[in-house]
Amino acid sequence: MTAIRIEQLTRTFGAVRAVDNISLGIAHGELFTLLGPSGCGKTTLLRMIAGFVEVESGSISFGDRRIDNLPAHRRDTGMVFQNYAIFPNHTVAENVAYGLKARKVPAADIKSRVDKALERVRLAGYGPRSPHQLSGGQLQRVAIARALVIEPAVLLFDEPLSNLDAQLRTEMRIEIRQLQQALGLTAIYVTHDQEEALAISDRIAVLRQGKVEQVDTPERIYRMPQTAFVAEFLGSTNMVPGVAKAFDGRNTQVAAAGTEFTVRGEIASPGAPVLLSLRPEALRLADGTDGPRVQARLALREFLGPVQRLHATLPDGTRIRVSALGGAAFDAVPGAPLVLAYDPAQIIAFPAP
């Protein structure tokens, strides 16, 4: 059982607090993602867990064993890097065998373990090949096989798919997820790609400037962001500043963008400044059914296949994006009035900063 406990972990580089007093608990068998913009400390935190970056203060435990004082090769982790880190002048099999040789595994066992690891990543028979003969996706599978072959308790991934093209990325993330589930391994996965994080994870920690902003399931991170930063980072939401008005026992009216929005719950006291997060898919072209709505004007329409993205202007000129289903017949031209309907429960309000 490899649950991971990270307590009050800190690492600074000069004036930069790359990892700033982070505490996290990760369950056995969980795929746990560190998500955040470039420079927020994801790689530093992952490398502290792997043993490649020294811990300044705090502790890391696997199960009830503290591991932050062990050298990297004794931590029972396998790591997959963004750039594959494959030795180009060695065969695929030699690359995969690397960690076994370093651990002095008998030669007789090495071949069978390498074959098994290559089979797991669907590269059976590729052992004798040179890395030059492999595609980017295959190289990344070799890197995964090399991490798996040592049978680590914990798998660590640092942006493993960012060098691959978009289609391969979506295929490989499914393979990584299935492999991790089939082997029942605890995994920590670093990405700056919010869609990848939502697709692959059991839980996500959103990081910002070395600190944890929110830890939750993908659904809750997306639907119930606790901060404006999380709401903006996950998906492309519209952030509209406003001022809370009356609460009627069920909804709060908010004056914003030259109009009024109805938001579920008592979100703030009257007069308090708020920030509203309006997801593009939370707004729709009104179709005559009941419910709150706002007036807008079409600025621009992008046809994206499954959906259309409408760029609309609210009464005070604020631009927002609205997703509409692509199949819906829609022939409005720029400047045309739009009526946008929404469910008050889908609008999220934050205290204004």
Ligand SMILES: Nc1ncnc2c1ncn2[C@@H]1O[C@H](COP(=O)(O)OP(=O)(O)O)[C@@H](O)[C@H]1O
């Ligand atoms: N070895 C280092 N020396 C100096 N600064 C570093 C070093 N490693 C990371 N940093 C700084 O720490 C911060 C976090 O970096 P990093 O962990 O690589 O972020 P991420 O992986 O989220 O992009 C950045 O400001 C980065 O410049």
Ligand SMILES: [Mg+2]
């Ligand atoms: Mg990084």
